[in-house]
Amino acid sequence: MVTPFVGGGFGGKTWNQQAVEAALLAKRAGKPVQVAWTREEEFFYDAFMPAAVIKVRSGLDSRGRVTFWDYRVYFCRRPGCGRFL
Numbered sequence: 001m002v003t004p005f006v007g008g009g010f011g012g013k014t015w016n017q018q019a020v021e022a023a024l025l026a027k028r029a030g031k032p033v034q035v036a037w038t039r040e041e042e043f044f045y046d047a048f049m050p051a052a053v054i055k056v057r058s059g060l061d062s063r064g065r066v067t068f069w070d071y072r073v074y075f076c077r078r079p080g081c082g083r084f085l
Contacts, residue, residue, distance in 0.1 A: 017045050051076045 022035040037045070052075045059068035 018035050018037060022033055025033045025035065052073055055070075055072045055074075057068070057070040058066060061067045
């Protein structure tokens with residue numbers, strides 16, 4: 001089974017169901033298979049987290065040591081919402 005790395009999660013938190021499906025089908029067929037989900041299936045079987053905005057402010061002294069750190073995360077209450085808390 002080949003699962004290439006393609007980068008970040010882009011909001012999706014997949015459980016790699018495609019790999020499970022491919023393994024079960026290949027076992028039943030007795031040979032390698034390729035699974036290709038439609039866009040609709042991909043979104044249906046994936047779990048998405050609400051959007052977030054992360055703001056970080058920091059400061060260093062003349063020796064490069066961190067002297068200030070402010071970290072704030074603003075979450076959306078639900079997927080597709082227009083306001084951040």
